[in-house]
Amino acid sequence: LAKTTQPISMDSYEGQEVNITCSHNNIATNDYITWYQQFPSQGPRFIIQGYKTKVTNEVASLFIPADRKSSTLSLPRVSLSDTAVYYCLVGEFYGGSQGNLIFGKGTKLSVKP
Amino acid sequence: DAGVTQSPTHLIKTRGQQVTLRCSPKSGHDTVSWYQQALGQGPQFIFQYYEEEERQRGNFPDRFSGHQFPNYSSELNVNALLLGDSALYLCASSSRLEGVYEQYFGPGTRLTVT
Numbered sequence: 001l002a003k004t005t006q007p008i009s010m011d012s013y014e015g016q017e018v019n020i021t022c023s024h025n026n027i028a029t030n031d032y033i034t035w036y037q038q039f040p041s042q043g044p045r046f047i048i049q050g051y052k053t054k055v056t057n058e059v060a061s062l063f064i065p066a067d068r069k070s071s072t073l074s075l076p077r078v079s080l081s082d083t084a085v086y087y088c089l090v091g092e093f094y095g096g097s098q099g100n101l102i103f104g105k106g107t108k109l110s111v112k113p
Numbered sequence: 114d115a116g117v118t119q120s121p122t123h124l125i126k127t128r129g130q131q132v133t134l135r136c137s138p139k140s141g142h143d144t145v146s147w148y149q150q151a152l153g154q155g156p157q158f159i160f161q162y163y164e165e166e167e168r169q170r171g172n173f174p175d176r177f178s179g180h181q182f183p184n185y186s187s188e189l190n191v192n193a194l195l196l197g198d199s200a201l202y203l204c205a206s207s208s209r210l211e212g213v214y215e216q217y218f219g220p221g222t223r224l225t226v227t
Contacts, residue, residue, distance in 0.1 A: 041220075085155075100146060102158065105155050
């Protein structure tokens, strides 16, 4: 599984857009990029997954450049409730694979009023 | 539709004791994975069960063992507890039939070893 590097922490204010970038220089052809969110004393929660270009859902957008060596999670107009740890994971994440998830330390996002 | 459930919520044990944690997967899921999360760290993969067999294992000693039942529920057993086993233990379920691979995590069991 490709190793990922992301900032340890980030600060933002309510209403701002937050972009968290993850580096994965050794990503393999079959690897997908997935982001999870974790609140204190809770299990991680799936946010978004992508392979290339741009993916958007009701929660976030994921931008992946052509070389796929990095990705950016974009959270539009954050609120206090978005304060959490965000994990970037890379691996063969598709239904038939069932690979285990390798978590790093994640990015601790603090949203201030 | 209930999500992933885990029991108990909290547990306090003494060094050397044994503990069993339980997990019920999300309805329709057939695969259960267990993770250990120490304070301030990301979750670390322990093992994964599918069709009642351990399919993958992380870098954990044999003191950590598990089981999956015909109804897909699972148990995590830890023998000869050490102080370092104190952590949040997370269970996650998934389905091999889903195109997007998403693991659904339970709320975890907080284990404290004294």
